[in-house]
Amino acid sequence: MISSIAKSSLLSPHNIITMANLHAIATLCFLATLVALALAAPKKIIIEGRVYCDTCRAGFETSATEYIEGAKVKLECRNYTTGEIVHTGEGVSNNDGVYQITVHDDYQEETCAVRLVSSAREDCAEINDERNSAPVIVTNNVGIASNVRYTNSLGFLKDKPLPSCGQLLMQYALGVDD
Numbered sequence: 001m002i003s004s005i006a007k008s009s010l011l012s013p014h015n016i017i018t019m020a021n022l023h024a025i026a027t028l029c030f031l032a033t034l035v036a037l038a039l040a041a042p043k044k045i046i047i048e049g050r051v052y053c054d055t056c057r058a059g060f061e062t063s064a065t066e067y068i069e070g071a072k073v074k075l076e077c078r079n080y081t082t083g084e085i086v087h088t089g090e091g092v093s094n095n096d097g098v099y100q101i102t103v104h105d106d107y108q109e110e111t112c113a114v115r116l117v118s119s120a121r122e123d124c125a126e127i128n129d130e131r132n133s134a135p136v137i138v139t140n141n142v143g144i145a146s147n148v149r150y151t152n153s154l155g156f157l158k159d160k161p162l163p164s165c166g167q168l169l170m171q172y173a174l175g176v177d178d
Helices: 004-008 013-039 166-169
Strands: 043-054 073-078 085-092 098-102 110-118 133-136 148-152 156-157
Touching: 043 110, 073 098, 085 110, 110 156, 156 166
Parallel strands: 043 148, 043 156
Antiparallel strands: 043 098, 073 085, 073 110, 085 098, 110 133
């Protein structure tokens, strides 16, 4: 049994303030630890894009575009000064033509791009040298909340354009001066 003198000394205003201070300090330390851990742990970055078959050989996606399953792409990050490759990653497109490449490090000081490697379609495997890669920023330090970085679509050229392409491209008024 606690004596009444002991009870009164435990409940004194000085001890209550001290216990409240201890609780507040412990809470602040816990929160600071959580923040430090969150900032210290590198967040993986996911590069996502699509691979398509340019069925009209137009150089861009159209309503006749077909997406390629099984196309291989490669991420290359190069030293900005020397051009030396410092990181590579590979991806394969799914049945919707979508690929993902996971990167576990930060390449803020490098220039990175995803490029076409090979197509799973024999009739649509030609790489257009002017449109064979898409630049991508591979860092978490760019003010983007998401860890997913989207690239422009990459396209292989079909061997022969579809018969409907002439009419389709006329809808875009390509080659027509105003």
